[in-house]
Amino acid sequence: MNFSYELIEKYKYFKNYSQDKQVIADFSEFNSGNMSQIKKGNRSLTANQCIAMANAIGMDQKEALLNLAIEKSKSTEEGKIWADIVKKISAACVALTLVAGLANDPTEDAFA
Structure with a gap:
């Protein structure tokens, strides 16, 4: 489909x-x-x-x-490029979410 x-x-x-x-x-x-x-x-x-x-x-x-x-996409190569762009954007979003989560961690610093 x-x-x-x-x-x-x-x-x-x-x-x-x-x-x-x-x-x-x-x-x-x-x-x-x-x-x-x-x-x-x-x-x-x-x-x-x-x-x-x-x-x-x-x-x-x-x-x-x-x-x-x-x-x-008019060709397999073009489709692969678009799919790669989607993967890279998704990976960047996951990384930003992790970084934002670490920056906003309400727990105390374990080494303080």
Whole structure:
């Protein structure tokens, strides 16, 4: 399953929708043909649709757009580069979280 369709499915779950036509009704530039092509993997969401769905389900917009970029990659090499960017950003976020956690540690210094 491609990212666009996965995001649509998450959107349907979040909105408590059971049918694709409910999603289509939420987006003016969306139609049943687009939905069918996305399901088949022949088409992707637009950036604006991706952002709107990510916002609706509480997903980070940047993460959603990066995953969309991976999906839209025209070559395997391009997809690998985007995936590597996602991994590096994720690793940097984990490192910053750890550093912030250590800096804000309320425990006393053990050597004082």
